[in-house]
Amino acid sequence: MSETAPSPVPTATARNANRRHDGRANDQLRPIQFELGIAPHATGSVLVSFGQTRVICAAMIEPKVPAWMRQQGIKGGWLTAEYSMLPYSTLDRKSRDSSRGKQDGRSVEIQRLIGRSLRASIDLDKLGENTLWIDCDVLQADGGTRTASITGAYVAARLAVQKLIDAKRIAENPFRDSVAAVSVGIVKGVPVLDLDYIEDRDAEVDANVVMTGSGQFVEVQGAGEEATFSHEQLQQLLALATGGLKTLAAQQQTQIARALLTTR
Known part of the structure; x- marks a missing residue:
């Protein structure tokens, strides 16, 4: 009677064959950290880190709404966001928007995305006649700042x-509901989660996915970089993003629960 030979134990080289340049698995987020209360004068603040990407996010409440809401008789509150990359956030100094006289198109696009994403998860009527300002300032950029x-x-x-x-x-x-976002892309033909700068630079396809904590999509931005992608690849990217966003939503809730516990 013949026997089936046992499968060989994978070598270290074989185990690492599918690892990325930083050692992560294809479906692995970078180390995520939240440091709460980073800006004491803000109503709420956090320094969030996705690997080497670090962003200060601060929220402040203004007890009034924009003039256009009053003029149109719109009840409730408003939420808006601003985004900027500090001059020392990249290897080469980035000029401040004030020195150029206006914001660059990328910053405008990103801050609109931030605003849309949070407005999708909030009932502005319940905010009262208040404006919730969100300021996101990039301290260090290594991909995925938005x-x-x-x-x-x-x-x-x-x-x-x-x-x-x-x-x-x-x-x-x-x-x-909560809301979070993560990047996905195809690098060297392989779908991967949470791209850093090197992967984003070399990706054939990259996308940003925004999702609520209950798993509803808010926005999906994706494009090929001189490349195309199939329906199957798109589904793979969305599956990667969904898994990563579940993890991020859980981490958000843990941080918020801890913060509320310490203030009670």
Whole structure:
């Protein structure tokens, strides 16, 4: 009677064959960290790190709404965001927008994305006649600054509205759900999660996915870089993003719960 030979034990070389340049598996996030209260004068703040990408996200409450809302008789509150990369956030100094006289198109695009993403998860009627300002300032850029900004912005905003609730300025939490974002891409033909700068630079396809904590898509931005991608590859990228975003949502909730526990 013949026997089936046992499968060989994978060598270290074989085990690492599918590892990325930084040693991560294809479906692995970079190390994620949240440092709460980084800006003491903000109503809520966090320094969020996706690997070497580090962004300060601060939320402040202004007890009024924009003039256009008053003129149109729109009730409720408003949420808006601003985004900037500090001059020393990249290897080569980045000029401040003030020195150019206007914001560059990329910064405008990203801050609009941050605003849209958080407005998708909040009931502005429950915010009252308040404006929730979100400021995201990139301290260090190594890919994924917009996704880190959205993920950190929700934490800062949630902590800020809790202070409104505690001060009885609003009756209940206006956030219907959490929101986070992550990048995915195809690098050397392989779908990967949470691209750093080197991977983003070399990717044939890259995308940013924004999702609520309950698994609803808010926005999907994706494009081929002088390349195309198939329906199957798109599904692979969305599956990678969904897995990563579940992890990020859990980490957000853990940080918020700890912060609220220490203030009670």
